[in-house]
Amino acid sequence: MSKYESHLDLCFSALGDPTRRMILQRLARGKASVSELAACHDMALPSFMAHLKKLETAGLITSAKQGRTRICQLSPDAFAPAKDWLSEQSDIWEGRLDRFDTYIETLLQEDDT
Amino acid sequence: MSKYESHLDLCFSALGDPTRRMILQRLARGKASVSELAACHDMALPSFMAHLKKLETAGLITSAKQGRTRICQLSPDAFAPAKDWLSEQSDIWEGRLDRFDTYIETLLQEDDT
DNA sequence: ATAATACTTAGCAATGGGGCTAAGTATCGG
DNA sequence: CCGATACTTAGCCCCATTGCTAAGTATTAT
Structure with a gap:
């Protein structure tokens, strides 16, 4: 590792x-x-x-x-790999259809904690 | 720290x-x-x-x-702070007028090493 | 009530990160 | 050549990180 x-x-x-x-x-x-x-x-x-x-x-x-x-x-393009990884994840996250619903749902569930 | x-x-x-x-x-x-x-x-x-x-x-x-x-x-916008910092630096770097010249210059200077 | 499930806490070991000083090497200026 | 400058290497210290096992707690299922 x-x-x-x-x-x-x-x-x-x-x-x-x-x-x-x-x-x-x-x-x-x-x-x-x-x-x-x-x-x-x-x-x-x-x-x-x-x-x-x-x-x-x-x-x-x-x-x-x-x-x-x-x-x-x-370095030229020093930050490209990091930026690319972050953008990739953001894109996946933002592409989720149930993203907003999921978040609201969890906010509501937090009352049970 | x-x-x-x-x-x-x-x-x-x-x-x-x-x-x-x-x-x-x-x-x-x-x-x-x-x-x-x-x-x-x-x-x-x-x-x-x-x-x-x-x-x-x-x-x-x-x-x-x-x-x-x-x-x-x-987290919603989990990656925003990291992405923002990286973009900020990239913008400054890319905004430099002598960016390209500086790089070429250094490549040439590497011959002296 | 009991047992299984799903974490959670506590405590320990090995490693690496980030700081230091002291001493070494390689130019540069005179 | 000699001293000053600009790193560079070596070696040490301390604490944080990352892994583990063993034992504890809280829910759920029977």
Whole structure:
């Protein structure tokens, strides 16, 4: 369960941390070096780098070294897999004919709890 | 950092597990009892229930007891917060004028690595 | 009343996530 | 060449996650 983690596992898990989402928000506005990114996070550099590594492993960002500096940026279509999965589920849910009835029905049943 | 976890943290973290995504996929097709949901997962019931609890804490599903049976279903708009966050980031990314140039530039720079 | 069913609670073990410091490597500037 | 800069690696700590079993509770069926 840890060796064959799917891309979606990695992707959603990576998104489940506020530090990492903030990094992504910053990178959506343009590429940046590790230390530029780290500047506004009150965290030791190795800890911060671990977050970058998770984002890269999840395919959400890419990075490359220029001299002693590492430049990071969002992967093109970084969010597509996550968005696609979510949309798929929403579509199935919204396509259900009895969706609304089911919900009302349950609201009523909650009185019995 | 663990007491004030945002809704998005809980939501994305919940989505980062294949068992939990399978539960959501099943529930997108209609509500079901705990044992119905558990049937196709090779896992002890308490372990399985822990997954349901995470989904409920994240606001992705709701559940209510009918007699000795607990019925689960997707929350209406369960995926909206996650989808909205992702769309927001994508929009910012796609709105960047230098997006394409930036990417090409980096591809070229990778030769130096 | 009893037994079966459907969870539920309690408690434990293994693992991984997320933080740290200290020390190492690889440029760059002078 | 030497010091400063920008990561990078190694190793440790603590707590959360994810699985388990065993035992408990609440309904339903007989």
